Amino acid sequence: MGAAMPKGPTKRRPETLARLLDAALQMFAAKGFHAATIEEICERAGFTRGAFYSNFASKDELFFALFDQRTGRIVERVAAAVDELTGTDDPLGGLVAKLSLDEQDQLWHLVSAEFTLYAARNAKAAEVLTAHDERLRAELSGLLQRLLADAGRTPSVDLDLLTRLVVAIREGGMAQSLVEPDRLPAGRLEQVFLPLILRAASTPQAILPK
Known part of the structure; x- marks a missing residue:
């Protein structure tokens, strides 16, 4: 046999x-x-x-596979945008314009927001979600640092905290846009405030004499 x-x-x-x-x-x-x-x-x-x-093995496990798929695509889009903005006159202002939201982003926000509330009441789910969030933020922090460096700036606050704030603005803005799409178009908060916040939370790099 x-x-x-x-x-x-x-x-x-x-x-x-x-x-x-x-x-x-x-x-x-x-x-x-x-x-x-x-x-x-x-x-x-x-x-x-x-x-x-x-x-x-469970719906929780399915959610985290979905989390990795969706956030992986987000990182790819941000990385592509940072690459395209390298060497431009205003990389900070140009970032948001290259990250327009689509229907898939809105669907994912509905799912991830609900699961976050569930994790807030479930210690095991919270532990796993925290690990996934940390990996995502580490990737986004690296890209944010690259973007600031290309703009000739250095973070003046903790980079992880700054990344958390960027994510919070994007997610909070999307939540409001889903409820009030006519009064707050998707992406509007990021377009207005993210460049201002990134400049306020960073300082120009010293230019060394030639």
Whole structure:
């Protein structure tokens, strides 16, 4: 009798994951993290519960896979924007214009905001969310430092705190825009205030004599 084939991801697994994550984003945003069931997510993705449990142990685990996917794309967009702005006259002012919000961003905000409230009441979820948030902030902090350096500026406050403030403005602005889209267009708060805040929270680098 021949040796058993080793178990591992098949060619179809990335497609399965992608469809489950897309279905989860849609269902969590439409019905809420707790109200959306595993059955509904699988039905929307076109799979059985078996496909879910071959990839995830729980809805929490599914959320964090979705978190990594969505925030990974955010980091990619910010990194691309920072690269494009390198050497321009106003990299701080140009950043927000290159990070316009789309429908997927709005859906993700609905999901992540609800899960954050859930984590505030659940110590285990909070611990895992904190670890994921820290990794995201570390990447964003590095990009923010690059942007400031290209603008000839140095942070005058703790860089992690500054990154937290940038994230808070973006998320808070999006929350208000979802409720009052006609009075506060998406991205408006960032457009007006982020360049001002980044300049206020940094100082010009000393120019060394030639």
